Amino acid sequence: MPMFQRPTAIRRKTLRMILAASKDAYPNEFGAILRAEAGVITELLLIPGTVGGKRHAIFQLWNMPPDFSVVGTVHSHPSGVFHPSDEDLHLFSRFGGVHIITGRPYDEATWAAWDNAGRPVALEVVP
Numbered sequence: 001m002p003m004f005q006r007p008t009a010i011r012r013k014t015l016r017m018i019l020a021a022s023k024d025a026y027p028n029e030f031g032a033i034l035r036a037e038a039g040v041i042t043e044l045l046l047i048p049g050t051v052g053g054k055r056h057a058i059f060q061l062w063n064m065p066p067d068f069s070v071v072g073t074v075h076s077h078p079s080g081v082f083h084p085s086d087e088d089l090h091l092f093s094r095f096g097g098v099h100i101i102t103g104r105p106y107d108e109a110t111w112a113a114w115d116n117a118g119r120p121v122a123l124e125v126v127p
């Protein structure tokens with residue numbers, strides 16, 4: 001059985017997709033599941049119903065049978081603060097992986113990744 005591998009990088013294309021989706025969803029939140037290959041986040045799984053503040057659905061999806069390409073979540077904060085809220089920390093603590101939060105205005109300087117304890121995770125942006 002494959003082991004969970006914490007991602008260490010994200011493709012620039014994927015990051016740009018996340019930032020564009022965050023902008024599109026504004027003033028609502030955007031949410032998606034992150035998939036990775038060999039430690040690099042490469043893909044978003046968009047889940048209907050996560051836009052419009054119903055982002056808890058992203059965590060429900062994660063309750064499905066183990067898929068070790070699923071490495072975490074992403075959601076946007078229209079407030080611009082890209083630190084986890086108390087509610088985020090509670091949800092992160094119930095799941096492993098890495099959790100990206102984007103903050104308005106959703107550019108390459110207004111996002112961060114966090115672990116399940118709310119500690120910052122360094123993700124290298126790679127071509």
Ligand SMILES: [Zn+2]
Binds near residue numbers: 076101
């Ligand atoms: Zn949040």
